[in-house]
């Protein structure tokens with residue numbers, strides 16, 4: 001992270017996040033997603049009390065797509081976003097990138113069952129394996145908490161064409177302190193229950209508290225909007241959902257990038 005370019009609070013927060021979670025991000029999460037791939041979609045539904053599909057429909061509804069465009073879903077997991085985008089705009093050229101081959105294997109099966117083609121690349125997303133100015137649209141859902149987010153957002157800006165659109169959705173830190181603490185109580189119960197219900201392995205069990213710790217030092221909707229502006233996106237719009245526990249962001253690459 002180029003510390004001269006960003007406000008001091010972002011430099012401090014990114015370095016706090018990295019120091020606290022480097023080892024989990026680099027090692028443990030690889031095992032976690034390998035373990036949960038087989039039941040990831042069902043577990044998400046239970047953990048989010050069946051709100052997840054409705055939220056995703058709203059996120060997808062806000063994404064502007066045109067015929068023949070190239071779209072990339074970063075940290076694509078089981079391809080839920082790629083499948084929805086292709087259903088919305090069938091002649092999209094859809095690409096997915098994720099470092100978990102287990103998650104992408106499930107994602108490829110899901111796409112094939114629906115007769116859809118998603119070009120899959122297995123890679124860490126801190127360096128996106130795509131040329132500059134390559135995509136019209138990039139999406140990223142439910143993964144930024146696990147990333148050095150500034151680096152990944154800079155990469156997303158690099159691979160987007162001038163005027164290209166970035167759409168982001170993630171669990172965020174609620175700006176309201178009361179909602180924040182109630183939310184963590186709920187998450188503690190729901191992560192524990194879901195892990196028990198689906199018979200999670202040791203790696204996932206060890207990360208149960210991480211999922212709350214990662215949110216405590218993550219960004220609120222407004223903070224993430226400001227971070228996107230400092231990275232150089234324009235027309236940034238952040239929308240708070242479910243009391244700020246989830247945020248949708250749209251950000252545009254300047255035409256004269």
Ligand SMILES: C[S@@+](CC[C@H](N)C(=O)[O-])C[C@H]1O[C@@H](n2cnc3c(N)ncnc32)[C@H](O)[C@@H]1O
Pocket residue numbers: 029033074075076077078079080081097098099100103123124125126140141142143146147
């Ligand atoms: C919670 S899942 C979200 C999947 C999908 N976007 C969704 O909305 O269902 C997080 C995904 O991010 C991927 N991931 C985490 N860190 C990554 C990294 N550094 N590089 C590539 N993928 C990563 C994981 O493998 C996992 O598939």
